[in-house]
Amino acid sequence: MNTTPAAAAANRDITIGPCKWAIGRRCPDADIKYYIYTRHNIMDRQCLHIAETMDKSNLTSSYFNPRHPTKILIHGYNSDMFLSPALPAQMRDEYLAKDDYNIIYVDWSVLSPGPCYISAVHNTRQAGACAAQLVERLVESGNTDIHIIGFSLGAQVPNYIARNLNNFKLPRITGLDPAMPLFITAGLNDKLDPSDADFVDVMHTNAMVQGKLERCGHVDFYMNGGINQPGCTGWMINAFACSHQRATAYYLESIRSPKGFWGWACSSYLYYLLGMCPPTNFLLEAGDNVRAGTRGMFLIDTNDTSPYALGKWTDLPTLGVKRPRLPQPLPLQSVDPLMQHIDQFGKLAGNFNNKPDTAQTSQPYEHWTSYSPPFIAESASDDSVEEQDSVEFAEAEHREQLHPAFNWWSYRHNLTTGIIDNDIFGLPVVN
Template sequence: MQLIAFTLLVACATAVPLNYTDNQEDWQLVPDENGYMHLVDIRSNDNKEVTPSFVAIRDVVFRLFTRSNPTTPQFIQINNHEQLANSNFNVNHQTRFQIHGWNGGGHDGTGAAIRNAYINRGDFNVFTVDWGLGAGTPNYILARNRVNEVGHVLAQFCDFLNIYGLPFSRIGISGHSLGGQVAGAAGKRTTRGIVETIVGLDAAGPLFSLDDPANRLHHTDANYVETIITDAGRLGFQHPIGDANFYPNWGTSQPGCGIDLTGQCGHNLASTLMVESINPVHIFGAIRCRGLDDIRDRNCVISGPSRRLGGEPLQDGPGSVGSVFFLTTNAASPFAQGPR
């Protein structure tokens, strides 16, 4: 499989998605966590390992941040009760996990903004899930194929915290792009309870199928699953696969992104909106539409009560599965426009 890395400057000269079909090839631009675009043949079966081997149970890193250690992480290993007991982890506090996407990872690049938002909001245990050794490959297909393995390890970690005394009702997981799909994989694999909430932040679309819910984010992966869809049908998964599914600005062409040919700006905005929503000052009110066709037609006919995107805590009660919500945002911070 041939991979060509583009900077955004170069990629912006090319329309996306690029669906060049030549024999069995299907080339599309896919973003990594750092804003670089890669031209990937998503039909290729050539998954030859081009990076160091990755074993999730060994290589996924869990970093704990609390108000007592907001910037210096404490490393916690699965089933290490002594390590957890000697940390600032508190079973009485809400616990949040944040998962990065392709080519993300590391202390500074693993959800720092969301981590800080929670810590500023209150007493939270915030874990960043660093699978950088698995995601840090030029081979998108290889990274995608590691999603279930990483999700299994995260599920084991949630079970471990539950054994230690943390109720599943205090566990929330959010993930951006491939990280959103990892969150779903984790929710499917816990054995001691059901994760309370999952938020897919423009969960990755390439190589994930609506017809294969066992291998993508699904509304049954937690008691409440929310999706925030900002680059629908290109880099993000287009369909409403959660309990509540939010399409800011129709899910495409985000204000402030200009001519976002690659989709990277819009794709990243989902995380930005989630960060802002955690601050109670910012309310992202959204109206309920009849379904995805309303979003595609850009004609939302109100069909139920309004709801807010994101926030802390997330909206109480899942509502009806697959419900679709529309909202507009500002082009710069503050993005929220208040209740609807």
């Protein structure tokens, strides 16, 4: 008879068919395994035994090198240790081709099998508690450059890792389309949020279906709107699963992409739904190479097939030259920009049925979410739209005409630098 502590703890589990609820277990847990890959064992995984102390662990006798950055990858529901069935080991290959890393996979597949989603959600606590023990051993070895990457339900596990760490805060967590079912009403202690690490970046690809719509990190990137992904249609294609797993495909490509995934800021998802977040010259990169200081909500467009990255839209040949920056007065607008999107056919306009009205001489968005600074002499070599510097209006009354509701410059600051606001339908905050 097996009388080990793990076996005794397993007797408290609740088991219904193939589904198992881990109750009162301690770490290390035999159902949660860790495998490491480095450039010394690219193809042959090495099992890590992590215990309560460094002496009882085999970390120091493994291929682990504390001088190299560590990537901890956590899979989701109904998967093996790799993040996505469609990408079995490519994440490992991309990282090790890029540089020297300690690539550690957390395998908690025994506690997250299909069709046991409810029990898998419960078991994220156990997976997180034991993975926190792994992080503690890494820190004891002198390794603090730790980046946790989780997909779907695995993106909720880092929350419990952070809650179980005593004297160390994770430097970075990346959530790839964090799971939504059973996390809609969860509190901050039970879901991924910005307090879990110094920097939390999130990619949304299947929001409101399998992934969350609300913002989960310091910066949230909504890929192609964050709900459905291009190319995920047609016969024999599960559109939801395809869109959900695109998060791993996008992030994988971002590791060594020559173009990169670049997005523009948007104040809230409500503004995006109203079409009030057109592409701007303020672009920031998503994925592995995201800057740690990035904050806010960003929108990114992609190709429908690999390679998905489009690069910077400002690098397109037709957009690579600046327009002359000449001072222009704000024109009178005969069409409200918001009504332009609500009533695209103009049936609510006063000039419908050919009634005379003031002629529209410019585009609705012109001078509405942008401004015309005074003329500044430029060098002939300065031809990149991304290098344009913002300057103030020549006259203060222009600001009042531009946005009479609140301070325009505070609004623009929130638009470009982003605000941390989990209410996706909230209006921009102006301090």
